[in-house]
Amino acid sequence: MTRCEAGVGASTMTETFLLLQLDSEGSPYSKVAEILEDMGFRPETEGYDFVYEWGRTASVRETLELADRIQEALRGSRVSFRIESTED
Numbered sequence: 594m595t596r597c598e599a600g601v602g603a604s605t606m607t608e609t610f611l612l613l614q615l616d617s618e619g620s621p622y623s624k625v626a627e628i629l630e631d632m633g634f635r636p637e638t639e640g641y642d643f644v645y646e647w648g649r650t651a652s653v654r655e656t657l658e659l660a661d662r663i664q665e666a667l668r669g670s671r672v673s674f675r676i677e678s679t680e681d
Contacts, residue, residue: 605680607651609659610641612675619671628666641677650680 611634615622626636626643634643645659656678663674 605650607647607649607656607678607680609645609647609651609656609676609678610637611643611645611663612640612677613642614673614675616671616673620667625667625670625672628670629663632662632666651678 611629613625615625629643630636632645634645636642637644647655651659656676660676663676667674
């Protein structure tokens with residue numbers, strides 16, 4: 594029986610993972626990392642570049658709004674990104 598099935602720690606929390614694709618003619622990775630860390634992301638080492646931990650369950654609308662903020666923050670830096678959110 595898992596912890597959730599037993600009712601232990603049953604609250605779920607959303608994590609949003611970010612995978613970047615940088616252009617060699619774009620912003621340096623360190624600059625991109627600084628922007629994302631200022632937004633609350635932290636570096637991730639397991640298959641993604643960054644993760645945003647919501648500390649609670651986030652709605653689809655909230656994750657879309659986060660994607661909009663990422664897009665705006667990285668505008669002009671020649672960085673493409675993919676996000677994926679999961680509940681743990």
